[in-house]
């Protein structure tokens with residue numbers, strides 16, 4: 001695909017209320033509801049509301065059932081949640097989640113630390129999650145964490161990533177998200193994985209990317225992926241995320257920066273950038289610190305010439 005060719009539309013999936021807030025000191029359930037409701041008004045079509053995990057493992061995600069029960073559901077918006085296992089899927093389906101994201105790391109070391117399971121056990125859990133969700137007519141996406149690098153194992157070979165994705169396909173998964181969990185991807189490793197997927201006959205259309213900006217490569221990674229036809233990207237409002245106990249850790253690519261960039265590439269997002277910036281600014285007051293998003297501070301020049 002020539003480098004000046006981009007898909008004509010895109011989907012930005014907001015993950016701030018889960019991936020962002022899970023790294024923060026817990027905030028009130030009411031504040032989480034307000035955040036999701038505000039995001040629902042910006043034109044985003046997919047919002048990750050929270051996760052169903054052990055509350056002692058991730059205290060900030062306790063009460064996701066109450067968040068789901070009290071948000072104002074906007075027509076056309078899919079409210080998604082992350083689950084690590086069958087138990088989480090059962091809780092999520094009962095709580096009325098529209099879609100599940102089930103996670104497994106390519107790196108066995110990371111999976112063991114994060115989910116206390118081997119990769120084999122996670123694949124088995126995912127098979128059961130897909131079965132359970134199908135019986136309730138709830139779609140499932142698999143997130144392959146550490147797809148571009150692992151903080152414990154280092155570089156991750158794309159061949160391993162594709163092999164795990166193939167196993168998950170056999171377990172019934174049909175949509176996939178490849179996650180750069182700790183921001184180790186670069187444009188060349190993004191291309192290497194997409195090439196490996198293409199060689200395995202993978203349709204780019206069922207690929208989503210989950211990018212973190214820990215080393216400042218997030219948006220560059222997004223652009224090369226878009227040049228190869230990827231059109232679904234995760235992002236967190238204001239760039240919320242990172243770990244308060246890990247100096248230098250940062251969050252996902254900021255949603256406003258992603259929306260601004262995708263719209264400039266002609267990859268229509270349908271998101272109201274100014275409304276989104278207001279949500280990011282309000283969020284700063286809720287969590288009590290400045291967020292790393294850049295477009296939110298750039299003044300009215302962030303507007304595109306056509307706007």
Ligand code: COA
Pocket residue numbers: 022051052053054055057058084085087088089091103114115116
């Ligand atoms: N949600 C809530 N509780 C859960 C649960 C879930 N998804 N899965 C298991 N539990 C409970 C079980 O009911 C059991 O409770 P009990 O002792 O009162 O009966 C207890 O946890 C132990 O169950 P077990 O299956 O042995 O789980 P575990 O202790 O090995 O924990 C995880 C595995 C995955 C549930 C846990 O490590 C976790 O929640 N990790 C969070 C991962 C995460 O969110 N990371 C960031 C995003 S990728």
Ligand code: ZN
Pocket residue numbers: 019179180181210212252
């Ligand atoms: Zn993440």
